[in-house]
Amino acid sequence: MTSVQKLPARGRLLAAAEDAFFSRGIRATPVDDVLRAADVSAATLYAHFGSKDGLVAEALRVRLAEWQAVWDQCVVRAGSDLDRLLAVFDALAAYRERQPAARWCAFLAAATELPDAGDEIAGVLAADTELLNERLRHFARPLAGDRAADLADDVVLAYNGTLAAYLRGYPASPIETGRRVAAAAAAAY
Amino acid sequence: MTSVQKLPARGRLLAAAEDAFFSRGIRATPVDDVLRAADVSAATLYAHFGSKDGLVAEALRVRLAEWQAVWDQCVVRAGSDLDRLLAVFDALAAYRERQPAARWCAFLAAATELPDAGDEIAGVLAADTELLNERLRHFARPLAGDRAADLADDVVLAYNGTLAAYLRGYPASPIETGRRVAAAAAAAY
DNA sequence: TCTCGACTAGAACGATCGTTACAGTCAAAC
DNA sequence: GTTTGACTGTAACGATCGTTCTAGTCGAGA
Numbered sequence: 517m518t519s520v521q522k523l524p525a526r527g528r529l530l531a532a533a534e535d536a537f538f539s540r541g542i543r544a545t546p547v548d549d550v551l552r553a554a555d556v557s558a559a560t561l562y563a564h565f566g567s568k569d570g571l572v573a574e575a576l577r578v579r580l581a582e583w584q585a586v587w588d589q590c591v592v593r594a595g596s597d598l599d600r601l602l603a604v605f606d607a608l609a610a611y612r613e614r615q616p617a618a619r620w621c622a623f624l625a626a627a628t629e630l631p632d633a634g635d636e637i638a639g640v641l642a643a644d645t646e647l648l649n650e651r652l653r654h655f656a657r658p659l660a661g662d663r664a665a666d667l668a669d670d671v672v673l674a675y676n677g678t679l680a681a682y683l684r685g686y687p688a689s690p691i692e693t694g695r696r697v698a699a700a701a702a703a704a705y
Numbered sequence: 706m707t708s709v710q711k712l713p714a715r716g717r718l719l720a721a722a723e724d725a726f727f728s729r730g731i732r733a734t735p736v737d738d739v740l741r742a743a744d745v746s747a748a749t750l751y752a753h754f755g756s757k758d759g760l761v762a763e764a765l766r767v768r769l770a771e772w773q774a775v776w777d778q779c780v781v782r783a784g785s786d787l788d789r790l791l792a793v794f795d796a797l798a799a800y801r802e803r804q805p806a807a808r809w810c811a812f813l814a815a816a817t818e819l820p821d822a823g824d825e826i827a828g829v830l831a832a833d834t835e836l837l838n839e840r841l842r843h844f845a846r847p848l849a850g851d852r853a854a855d856l857a858d859d860v861v862l863a864y865n866g867t868l869a870a871y872l873r874g875y876p877a878s879p880i881e882t883g884r885r886v887a888a889a890a891a892a893a894y
Numbered sequence: 895t896c897t898c899g900a901c902t903a904g905a906a907c908g909a910t911c912g913t914t915a916c917a918g919t920c921a922a923a924c
Numbered sequence: 925g926t927t928t929g930a931c932t933g934t935a936a937c938g939a940t941c942g943t944t945c946t947a948g949t950c951g952a953g954a
Contacts, residue, residue: 525901541820543732546941557902558943568942619820627872628817631730631808645875669876670886676873677866683816684865686834687858697859697890704889714931735911746932747913757912 526564528554533575539617542572542629569634572626576640579622584647586611591655598702601655601667604648604675605695621679648672660705670701715753717743722764728806731761731818758823761815765829768811773836775800780844787891790844790856793837793864794884810868837861849894859890 523531532554536545547568551558565571587607594600612618619625623644626637633641652668660667678694687693712720721743725734736757740747754760776796783789801807808814812833815826822830841857849856867883876882 541817543818544820547943548941557904559903559945560901562943563900619817624869624872625817628730628808628814629732631733641873645873649875666882666885669878669882670889673866673870673876673879673882673886674862675866676869677862677864680813680865680869681862683813684830684834686838687862689858690862693855693858693862696855696893697862697886700859700893701886701889704885704892736913737911746934748915748933749931751913752930 525554525556525560529556529561529564529571530575530578532556533571534579534622535615535617537572537575538579538622538625539615539619541619542626569630569637572630573634573636573640576622576626576637580640580644580647583607583611583644587651597655597658598699601652601659601671601702602695602698603655604652604671605678605691605698608675608678608694609691618682620683624676624679648675656702659702663705667702667705671698674698674701714743714745714749718745718750718753718760719764719767721745722760723768723811724804724806726761726764727768727811727814728804728808730808731815758819758826761819762823762825762829765811765815765826769829769833769836772796772800772833776840786844786847787888790841790848790860790891791884791887792844793841793860794867794880794887797864797867797883798880807871809871813865813868837864845891848891852894856891856894860887863887863890 529550532550536550536553540549547558547561550571551561561571565574587604590603590606590610591600593606594603623641626633627641630637649668649672652671653664656664656667656671674694674697677697678690681687681690681693718739721739725739725742729738736747736750739760740750750760754763776793779792779795779799780789782795783792812830815822816830819826838857838861841860842853845853845856845860863883863886866886867879870876870879870882
């Protein structure tokens with residue numbers, strides 16, 4: 517026992533859900549596993565989130581907010597237009613340190629595992645894509661001018677490829693390779 | 706009824722399995738759905754494949770062989786060293802025409818949906834990765850010399866990113882964007 | 895002291911799903 | 925004509941899982 521008091525049930529549930537869903541898999545994780553890890557009773561989970569899907573959706577929302585914050589910090593630290601564009605990869609490195617057991621991307625995993633996901637879950641995935649699209653187009657502007665949308669597409673594709681590389685286990689250094697590819701794409705504008 | 710005779714049960718099962726597993730999702734597709742689509746009884750499925758996982762593994766093996774054949778043809782048609790390296794993207798375009806409903810990549814989807822997959826399924830995924838790695842390193846040789854392995858990594862990453870783009874629904878033209886990114890990566894060597 | 899809200903433990907339900915068992919059909923081979 | 929083997933249709937089993945129900949505990953605030 518540390519000196520830290522036990523968090524309220526809702527927070528413990530979200531922490532356990534993130535850990536289990538995004539490293540062992542959403543469908544592969546029974547609700548009971550989350551309950552046991554969070555030391556929370558079933559009734560409490562359903563009182564807070566309504567369903568397993570509700571818990572998944574909220575865990576994704578939390579994740580998106582944290583990812584956005586980490587990315588923000590990396591953008592601030594960037595020293596050039598190119599560094600700002602490529603800061604997604606620094607953010608990815610920082611973000612992954614917090615949960616090294618994560619298989620790959622929580623949002624793309626959710627899209628694969630829950631093809632019939634409700635509007636709530638689909639909405640978070642759409643918000644993630646929208647965030648990537650909007651920000652990268654903005655950062656691409658000073659580098660590619662009118663063709664900023666194309667360069668943003670290139671960087672998103674390299675970002676997707678980096679995430680999938682964790683899933684495939686190849687290339688061995690996903691972030692390094694992804695950053696190199698994105699830099700090469702930017703150099704072509 | 707066409708003039709074509711009914712194929713044997715094994716073939717019908719594999720066709721129905723490919724269609725269902727890789728467009729609607731593996732875990733989301735109950736065995737009964739495949740049985741009904743193939744018009745085959747349960748006993749026959751288990752006599753041929755032993756289990757649902759066995760059917761998944763065999764469907765993946767078939768898919769890998771067909772993918773390899775399509776890729777081969779595209780490589781033959783290529784007119785330059787660069788075209789040979791980028792022929793994966795032509796192959797992807799040709800391969801996807803045969804099953805437009807496919808969500809994205811059968812192998813990466815299997816890795817996501819079945820995190821505890823047995824050796825049989827994991828082996829096919831490893832074979833797919835090995836095929837990509839080996840071939841692209843070979844095609845990268847005349848373009849990048851000693852650094853062929855790095856260029857192959859770049860192209861695999863762009864390929865992964867193209868596949869994931871179908872899942873994300875963005876970028877809107879995955880193959881076009883993927884090819885452009887891979888070409889830019891090659892130009893840097 | 896009483897109340898209220900958050901939370902718990904545990905059992906149970908209902909649905910889904912992978913898998914097996916059983917009895918029987920049918921066509922081709924010998 | 926008989927045998928063989930592939931295949932069928934149906935029912936059922938056993939396990940898992942999401943979800944709900946019931947009864948009850950506990951601590952803080954009025």
